[in-house]
Amino acid sequence: MGLSEEENQMKFGVTFDYLCPFAWNAHEAVLAGLAGGRPWKVDFLAFSLAQAHTSEDDPAVWYNPAGQSGLDALQWGVAIRDHWPELFGKAHSALFAARHQHGLDLKDTQVLADAVSSAGCDPDEVAKVVSTGEPLCKIAGEHMMAVDQWMAFGVPTFITGDQAVFIRFMERGRLDDLDRALQLLSWNRLNEYKHTTIPR
DSSP states (O other): OOOOHHHHOEEEEEEEOTTOHHHHHHHHHHHHHHHTTOOEEEEEEEOOHHHHTSOTTSOOGGGSOTTOTTHHHHHHHHHHHHHOHHHHHHHHHHHHHHHHTSOOOTTOHHHHHHHHHHTTOOHHHHHHHHHTTHHHHHHHHHHHHHHHHHOOOSSSEEEETTEEEEOOOSSTTOHHHHHHHHHTTTOTTOOOOOOSOOOO
16 A cells, blocks of 8 residues: 555754855755655744854843844744745745845845745735734744754754754755755764865
């Protein structure tokens, strides 16, 4: 008897923060795979690099979010992910590109509005959702879960079951690189494999 569609699906989570160019490299590959029909069920999990770099003695960034690096963009991304999932892929790419392709300031609300508008979202509606505080609560919960459950420390971290792997892809959107990396996610006898230099 053949496997069901659900059993054939590969399920994984992947963390993101729009501040990180390596996260953009990875997420473009994930989005390309989904667009190309890969049998994946993907959870896009918010992770705050600002919080990851906060001292243990300092309050968490969600208690004082104003001006925190990357946190505004994360809230816009999570709002679209949860309320307009059909537009999330394009908006996700646009928010990464605003920072890393166009060199824009993600603390500027107009930059965020322009990015999501280019993906077909209504920026006023997204801003309304952000103003409720719901996306910020989601970010806090997902970040703390990633740290507490999988000891995540950065983005992109790929998560499947009880395994979590931090991966830096050097090229953006390479589906072949992602396919190769996903095959290794459950290989837990390898802890670290790092090139000392990368010829470019």
